[in-house]
Amino acid sequence: MRFTDKICLVTGGTSGIGQAACLRLGAEGGQVVALGRDKADGAETVRLITKAGGKAVFMACDLAKPKAIEATVKKVLAKFQRVDVLVCDAAMMTFEPLTKLTLDQWDLLMQVNLRSLAQLTQLCLPHMPKGSAIVAISSVHAHQTTANVVPYATSKGGLEAFVRGMSLELDFRHTRINAVAPGAVDTPMLWSNPNVKSGREKIDKATVGQPEELAAAIAFMASGEASFIHGTTLAVDGGRLAQL
Template identity: 45%
Template sequence: MRFENKTVIITGAGSGIGQATAIRLSAEGANVVLIGRDVTALEETQGRVANPDKVLLRPHDVADETEAGATYQAAIDRFGYVDGFVNVAGTMIYQSLGDLTGDDWARIMKINFFAAAFFTRHAFNHMAKGGSLVYVSSIHAHQTSPLVGPYAAAKAALTSLARTASIEGRAKNIRANSVLPGAVDTPMLRESPNIKSGLEVLDPLDIGQPEDIAAAVAFALSDEAKFLTGSEITVDGGRLAKL
């Protein structure tokens, strides 16, 4: 019960890694604040956690800067304090660099990067006693594939944000780390045009489960990781270790 009496905000909590993280943290005693655009999906997550009464639903677009501050305040009003933040929300488009428009780039960056920056600002302003921030990035931050340029760029920016947050957060007792999943069995992976077309071929042994990522996130958030900050935790089944 590492998160008993602790409150954690989770974006992208309606499915996949975000949902698995909410389930894992709730099982360890956390109050969880679930963010996503689809209220039905958030309600499904609430129905699957260990303590549905210790859940606050905040259905909104993560890229809405004003909602980030409102979410922190709502969490404090309900639970008293916010101890952790997990950025999971993300999206992808599959287009070549020659076809991407400014609107394409802006949409991906807003959801995958700017949203995390907005929530980080409010974490710094609301976590007076300190806390832990975890940014779910991707191995695409370091090694990528064709047609996902904005996604890879946003994930690289996310790991950089985590490093800066760890430096500036030190005086505030705020830790910040990034978790870099490889291929994970989520709707995003299953619907990937690169996978469907055969442009990207995955060994089944390289495909993890959302719960694998949630376990790493839970460790990084927990007091067990009190000396872990500014780090990247790669959780990819050894995919990047291969020549």
């Protein structure tokens, strides 16, 4: 199994793509540390992993709070001494035109979607051994977006720039960093999107991906099988970007 005895830290690990990634990493032998805000959802993630014979713990962490991130990473290191795989999946969206959006809303989204990635990378890197990997979850919105989600699209574009830039600072034989960009995936975030509900963003239900399909891509990018992949974004979107 590709992640036997590896410490796998996953943000957004309580639902959707993040939870699916936790289950996949756990099924492949990883010691999963799932981060999220909801303790009940976190307990369910742990239950699913352990029921399947894997190992997992949940740690509550609000990525909007830098001190909480710092405290959580300290707990992870105190318990496991290292981080082999860091998957940054947690994200939020807003659905207002920019002229109606408060700067506080903008700042909160950037904290959760982008600054937390930088902080987690900064805190974990000194404790990531040879062969470790960072996988940041982007979105096709970094390349093809719709109205009223400008902050989200901006954060994902910034995330991909972060990945490219950090790849120049890292020795890929020690720690690799890459992004995975989902298209439309069957998650609560997709179906709660007002643009999708109104039809402004067209979704062909026949081509909506499943969280497990994204988890497979994330696990590949985090594994030794992707040892020569560094500083890039893998689009996992059912061909959506190919239609541009």
